[in-house]
Amino acid sequence: MNDYTFDDVAVVMGTYNEEEAIGGVLADIERVTDGRAEVVCVDGSSDRTPEIARGMGARVVEQEPRGYGVAVREAVLTPDRPVVVTTDCDDTYPMERLPDFLDAINEGNDVVSGDRITPGAETMPALNRLGNRAFAALASLLLGRRLHDVTTGMRAYRRDLLHRIEWTENTGLSAELLMRPVARGYRVTELPIGYDERAGETKLDPLRGGAAIAKSILRVGVAERLGRQLDRSSETVDRA
Ligand SMILES: Nc1nc2c(ncn2[C@@H]2O[C@H](COP(=O)(O)OP(=O)(O)OP(=O)(O)O)[C@@H](O)[C@H]2O)c(=O)[nH]1
Ligand SMILES: [Mg+2]
Secondary structure, eight states: OOOOOGGGEEEEESSSSSSTTTTHHHHHHHHHTTOOEEEEEEEEOOHHHHHHHHHTTTTEEEOOOHHHHHHHHHHHOOOOOSEEEEOOOSOOOOOGGHHHHHHHHHTOOEEEEEEESTOTTSOOHHHHHHHHHHHHHHHHHHHHOOOOOOSOOOOOEHHHHHHHHHHOTTHHHHHHHHHHHHTTOOOOEEEEEOOOSSSSSOOSSSHHHHHHHHHHHHHHHHHHHHHHHHHHHHHHHOOO
8 A cells, every 4th residue: 555664764752751661662772673764853851862863863852841742732732753653751651562563554554553452561660551451441432443442642644634634632641642533533553562661760640641641532522423413414514
């Protein structure tokens, strides 16, 4: 369907005081893509993260820390390349799987979402695993399609889609980035991936963050269902 190579790929991430992890993550991307993927970091750090990133050839966009989604929205909208891959900057996601994400885009998918839950995610803290399963169940119920991991940070997207949809969520942006494309009929697939223990400290308070994500899933799920209903009723009006 497509013949994209890593010259067509940008790998993007929000980075917030990740000096322990960023060197390893960027070195993995460099090695796996032969230095051909563009790397964009939207950074709110007060530590050495941005210097390390710049030193390793990444494009660093500075932004006051205003939460995960504010950073990641900026990150996904920044590149001009046709394929945009997101990751976290904490060394949890398997950069060696980047070729598989690109293959799945080339096969015609619009979104390829790394599914940590199906392979087990044994390194994920038990509370997070439970929460992530619950988020996936809730989103599946609202969308009428079984999804296994809606809060994953590693995905590939066709750039066009990222610019066609309006993104509204912050802590819940990851779920939104999967749910709206599913609801709108884009081709979305989940790719089972391994997940490592985090290097460095978490940036999310699990309880407050979890509540915010649940609210986002409800808001986005209801808005997408209502939106489609309104579309359908305006179609009927148009035809009458
Ligand atoms: N620029 C910026 N990046 C952020 C902000 N909050 C989080 N991030 C980054 O977003 C990514 C995800 O944050 P994490 O702390 O890993 O969140 P998580 O994966 O849900 O939590 P863990 O399971 O503890 O890793 C990391 O790369 C963070 O550095 C922010 O306010 N600004
Ligand atoms: Mg993380």
